[in-house]
Amino acid sequence: MTDLPGIVITGASGRMGQMLCATVAASEKARLVGAVERSGHPWIGRDLGEVSGGQPNGVIVTDDPLEAFSKAQAVIDFTAPSATVEFARIAAQARCVHVIGTTGFEKAHLDALEPCARHAVIVRAGNMSLGVNLLTQLTRKVAQALDADWDIEVIEAHHNKKVDAPSGTALMLGRAAAEGRGIDLEENTESGRDGITGARKHGAIGFSAIRGGDIVGEHDVLFATAGERIVLRHIATDRAIFARGALKAALWGQDKKPGQYDMMDVLGL
Numbered sequence: 001m002t003d004l005p006g007i008v009i010t011g012a013s014g015r016m017g018q019m020l021c022a023t024v025a026a027s028e029k030a031r032l033v034g035a036v037e038r039s040g041h042p043w044i045g046r047d048l049g050e051v052s053g054g055q056p057n058g059v060i061v062t063d064d065p066l067e068a069f070s071k072a073q074a075v076i077d078f079t080a081p082s083a084t085v086e087f088a089r090i091a092a093q094a095r096c097v098h099v100i101g102t103t104g105f106e107k108a109h110l111d112a113l114e115p116c117a118r119h120a121v122i123v124r125a126g127n128m129s130l131g132v133n134l135l136t137q138l139t140r141k142v143a144q145a146l147d148a149d150w151d152i153e154v155i156e157a158h159h160n161k162k163v164d165a166p167s168g169t170a171l172m173l174g175r176a177a178a179e180g181r182g183i184d185l186e187e188n189t190e191s192g193r194d195g196i197t198g199a200r201k202h203g204a205i206g207f208s209a210i211r212g213g214d215i216v217g218e219h220d221v222l223f224a225t226a227g228e229r230i231v232l233r234h235i236a237t238d239r240a241i242f243a244r245g246a247l248k249a250a251l252w253g254q255d256k257k258p259g260q261y262d263m264m265d266v267l268g269l
């Protein structure tokens, strides 16, 4: 039993953190060996099982990631961009596989991950579900088959606590559409339309974000031209799909060389 990979969850009290702790604790392929929260959080120093409303499980929530990571083979991290960059440095030091589900990165954050990936495996994806990764491949294929007279719009909906837009998933889908069409996404993005915006730029990829209630995550990729439309859609109804994907990535990464990978690598898509 004890030679199963040990996994630490960061942001253990968060929406995804709680789902990840439950998923790893229930797995027969991994052990939950640590839970990290930010300094000052009321869960620090308490038993994770108890604060989660169950029986004690012997995992004490800590604000010391180095101490937690040094006992683990993988870290699953769904927190916030600046926290993730710090965790990447520590995971590299501890030679842990670092699975990153966090979204909302700016270029400086992504640049900071590069040196860490020289020492440890990083698997990062804006969406860890099988369905969205398949949808990403379909989006690339459809975009490849259609010319720029087909307007591409990515429409996403999430719960009212989400802090970043467009979602990481929307950016994955937009990037795949741009790759399929052979254009640069940054130079061809239209988002945040409001007021007299002028007509849509020919060939652009548009993004729209809806925020409301407890929506787990919904994504449409719309291809629209004169006389017809195609809509590719994914609807997530349960955060367990992201947690299962993240655990799969943590296990997959155990025998891989240091470097940056994504869920396409993990799923073999």
Ligand SMILES: NC(=O)c1ccc[n+]([C@@H]2O[C@H](COP(=O)([O-])OP(=O)(O)OC[C@H]3O[C@@H](n4cnc5c(N)ncnc54)[C@H](O)[C@@H]3O)[C@@H](O)[C@H]2O)c1
Residues within 6 Å of the ligand: 010, 011, 012, 013, 014, 015, 016, 017, 036, 037, 038, 039, 041, 078, 079, 080, 083, 100, 101, 102, 103, 104, 125, 126, 127, 128, 129, 168, 242
């Ligand atoms: N890739 C995917 O499949 C996927 C799926 C769902 C959510 N997400 C992303 O995961 C992230 C978290 O989402 P959420 O809904 O769970 O958010 P949340 O706000 O519920 O949870 C974030 C947690 O991180 C903790 N945290 C923040 N800074 C920390 C630090 N320095 N040290 C330790 N803990 C820290 C917070 O205290 C909180 O508990 C977001 O970026 C979201 O977009 C990705």
Ligand SMILES: O=C(O)C1=N[C@H](C(=O)O)CCC1
Residues within 6 Å of the ligand: 103, 126, 127, 158, 159, 162, 166, 167, 168, 169, 170, 216, 217
């Ligand atoms: O709840 C969130 O936040 C989600 N974030 C990811 C994104 O930004 O795409 C995945 C879906 C849920």
